[in-house]
Amino acid sequence: MKYDYDLLVIGAGSGGVRAARIAAGYGKRVAICEGDKVGGTCVIRGCVPKKLFVYASQYSKMFKAAKTFGWDIQSQFNWPELLQNKDAEINRLNGIYLNLLANAGVELIRGFGTFVDAHNIKIAEKTYSAERILIATGGSPTVPDIPGKEHVITSNEALDLPQLPASITINGGGYIAVEFACIFNALGVKVNLVYRGPQILRTFDSEIAAFAQQSFIDAGINVFTDTSISAVEKTEAGLVCKSNQADITSDVVFFATGRQANTERLNLTKVGIATQANGQVVVDEEQRTSLEHVFAVGDVSNQDNLTPVAIREGHYLVDRLYAGGEQYPDYDFIPTTVFCQPEIGTCGLTEDEARAQHANIKTYTSTFRAMKYAMSDVNEKTLMKIVVNEDTDQVLGMHVCGADGGEMIQGFGVALKQGLTKTQLNSTIGIHPTSAEEFVTL
Known part of the structure; x- marks a missing residue:
């Protein structure tokens, strides 16, 4: 045919x-x-x-x-x-x-x-x-079938709002939710970030996620965990999100709850x-x-x-x-970034994932204030974390929450993909003064 x-x-x-x-x-x-x-x-x-x-x-x-x-x-x-x-x-x-x-x-x-x-x-x-x-x-993006869903926007509409709202309620705890929460917060909008579970960014390393959540709170974002929105009502005061905890009122309601x-x-x-x-x-x-x-x-x-x-x-x-190709995508050690503030860069296994798969795991962490903010009243800090299999010395995961985290993790992702060991990481000379050098000095 x-x-x-x-x-x-x-x-x-x-x-x-x-x-x-x-x-x-x-x-x-x-x-x-x-x-x-x-x-x-x-x-x-x-x-x-x-x-x-x-x-x-x-x-x-x-x-x-x-x-x-x-x-x-x-x-x-x-x-x-x-x-x-x-x-x-x-x-x-x-x-x-x-x-x-x-x-x-x-x-x-x-x-x-x-x-x-x-x-x-x-x-x-x-x-x-x-x-x-x-x-x-x-x-x-999808919006759950709740009363008042017609008043809810998604990431599609958030990119084209006719005017910057005074306040916004964002429902969700994944990367889209936290990215937009940080964007609007930094632009002067009062932001309520609502998540049904106990910890936002649940698929990321738990220590990194907790650090990021506290950073958002310190930056002025109102974070509501263990909170489920059951309905959205339009009132004279604004859009009211009905939840199991308390009513939350804002000018705009944005759901980032799935795709x-x-x-x-x-x-x-x-x-x-x-x-x-x-x-x-x-x-x-x-x-x-x-x-x-x-x-x-x-x-x-x-x-x-x-x-x-x-x-x-x-x-x-x-x-x-x-063309007779024989290559297939490899889904291990995919570097990824959450463009929140501070930014998250991650590659490889989380600590919990590593402990579930290997008997002897050791982690290395460092928390510091980046030099670019050292003289200012910007109090944002950086957390870096390395997850290592002690039996093989292989680095199983590298995670950072801090300025330019994505740019850092892209380079280290190449090394992780090739089986980087902690000994090899230690033998690498860092570039001073940079935040990234902390990864090779831990």
């Missing part, structure tokens, strides 16, 4: 775009469909605009410390200007993605894709056939593609779904919802399909 395309990719986010470009480079007939801007969650409504907001919010701390370094700065924040410049940058990146696809010879089809049958996809009232199909539709895979429109049940309860597509180690010729990469199919993971999955998949 002759198909319209060798490969049709549904979803033009980071993973889908990479897969499409590489496949076209191998001389394949490739199309990609997208019903929104090309670039996906990360570029359009995720990590890129959020990081721009993080940069904007960090200036308040820099201005606070500036006087001790001889700078007398008078500053005033302009929220609409930030939004305007953010949108301009997103449009620029969208244009780059469009050029990447065009230059690679990938046909862009505007519209959302829906399975008609195993090899045919309907896009904007027209049907296209493909020998192989790749699902790369990503995920979206769901974007599979609802795909009509997967019609063609027998299996999904999980959260809509994620079930795949094997080949990224293959329950249909032999249909694959899935990125947030739509796995738990490591990270842009570099989606890119790697898409690239390796296409290499295996069309």
